[in-house]
Amino acid sequence: MTRRRLDFAGTWLVAGAASLCLAALLGLFALLVACGFAPFWPAPVEELRLRDGSVLLGEVVGGDAEALVLRAGETDRIGAGYRRVPLDAVAARSRPADAVLFVLADGRRLFARAAGAEPAVPAAADGAPPREVLAVNALGPFERLGVFARRIGRFLATPPLASNLDGGVLPALIGTVVLVLLMSVIVTPFGVATAVYLHERTGPGVRAVRTAINTLAGVPAIVYGVLGLGLFVHGIGAGVDRLFHAERLPLPTFGGGGLLWAALTLALLTLPVVVVSVEEGLARIPASLRAGSLALGATREETTWRLLLPAARPAVLTGLVLAVARAAGAVAPLMLVGVVKLAPALPVDAAYPYLHPSRQFMHLGFTIYDAALASHDTIRGVPRAYACALLLVGIVVVLNLSAILLRNRLRERYRALET
């Protein structure tokens, strides 16, 4: 009997490991949603009356067992309004209904109490009108939701402010999208051709390629970055500059990190994903289809290109989606090949030739790293990093879910073909 009970104990232990994984996964996503949306929710403006008689107005942005951290008005520059207020110095805390929050055009936040009259509107340094004037504490729940939605919209659709500590992430979003699109254009033909080669042929060449692809899947991403920097940027890029852009030297054109080199590096990084997925798709096509095509007089190549590849199109798509998801999350190699904190210009614009492959670019993943670690203002930086993280994870998860759905549908289709 005890033996049986010990068996159950073991079963519950391994089942508990699965529970722990699920709990961690759910916890991670709950944390991301909570912390990612928090920066957009209108926080209450609090008034602290201190024991020494002074009055502070601002948002409580943190604290511990001994003190509060208050963001008071940032009158001279962004990030200059934080105060650490010891808890025992606070006589009273209140949320006055007439408190007004001003978010200036340069990202600074100021607070005032209107006291019945129309509040004076402070102007930014360059005289631009404030971005937001809100009587936060007096807002109803629906008005709060409206502010929340408007702030999210502005986050997605405007450029950054204050050295990427405030404002939107539009350039980073565009940089990420353009980068993975360019990478897809590069990786698809090579990945599909390699998969066709592996599927169609036999012999030592196939073994070599297969070993190489398997090995490649185990190479750390940062090593691809080293290759990208050393070979693409310093090697090929510098050579291109000497040949075609000599008039601008020593300023690099292609000899510095840029979009093209980053896309090439990511294409190498994601190649194994595409090859494995396409090859799996080709292998799943029933042999009878192929035999039928050959029996009707099609050549091998015609069979491959007109029959097998169209039939494996969902597999190609799956591989590509997985590759894009992997590339969107790869940050370490980008740090070596051209991602920057603030890019002066977008890699795509209305000026000929529209796509500028030599330009440096911004990236959502790098913005996360930069805002959280490399910024001088973590009280602004960490919430911003979480907002970017939620956006990035949202993109990646949607891509992965669609890949999983595609794959399932593909399997069902083949099963139907076989019966």
Add this chain to the structure above:
Amino acid sequence: MPGNPVTYEPQLSGGLASALRVRRRRGRAMAWLVGAATASVLTALLAIPLFLLASLLPWQGLPAQAWAHLGVLLEGTLRAGLYAVLVAVPLGIATAMFTAHFCAAPLRAWIKPALEILDAVPTVVLGLVAFATVAPWLKAHVATLLALIVAIPAVLLAAGFLFGARVRAEGWLPLWLLPLVVATIAVAAAVAAGRHDAAIVPASPWNALLVGLALGFAAVPLVFSVAEDALFLVPREQTQAAFALGATRWQALVSVLLPAAGSGLVAAALLGASRCLGETMIVLMASGNTPLGGLAPLEGLRSLGAELALGLPDAEPGGAAYRTLLLAALALLVLTVLLSSLAGAVRERLRRRLHAEAAPT
């Protein structure tokens, strides 16, 4: 290019014959294109080690302090990898054991994609969570974490010992145990809340323990999927034979499944270790990047990957610092590729053996 085994050359009139010639020529061109594309892929792949070697040769030597620094970086990488493996391997393999052997099919169809999604979460996001949310908590609660590491398995074992016989639906256990696990964590967190564990105070809030947790968590899906594949490949007949001889599910797992798929589990651990050693962003964000050697779990560290990400953009090509970094990249490449190739070989052998056993004789 092997043709069809029987080549039938029809006697065709002029137009048709030339059309066939064009089609065959087009086919040869396509085959050539495919070969060329594959060859370029192969070249690009070979370029990684060749480039690193070519930039380091002819060997110009490195100053002694560069070697010492490389040694510290290697120690840091191995330390981070060690703690991460200690998290990822038990968790990943235990989850795989459950999913492959006990799990109800509908639940399995959910757990596998869920872990695939976890695998897809960018590591920079996990690094952020470790840096900004876990580190401030862990700084004050190392002892609580250690207590949890003991308490969770103990609670599970005790609950299974006491109530195991009453639960019929073994395949759905993780869902039943989810509240238990969460409650254990919540109780521990509530007891610890607002208190500083004076017993163990880390030297730095960003330390090897934190890196191990985050990195290990990131590697769980990989370890899980490889181990699950291996366990699932074992032919059903073998476990069914054990059942027929009166074994319980757990006995079948321990006495049949684990010995049969053991090398697959080793491969999973090796691949997990390779991933942990090569991962950069989590270590970069959660380790504090202080170059300290040794095995101390509560001190910061600096890994090869983090050094590359931080140092290489500013290093002058050809200089001593640049060459030191390229050597670091080469060391990282050799280390990870060795581990993952070893794992690949082990997996391949296991697959062939299991296929041979499964084949009807």
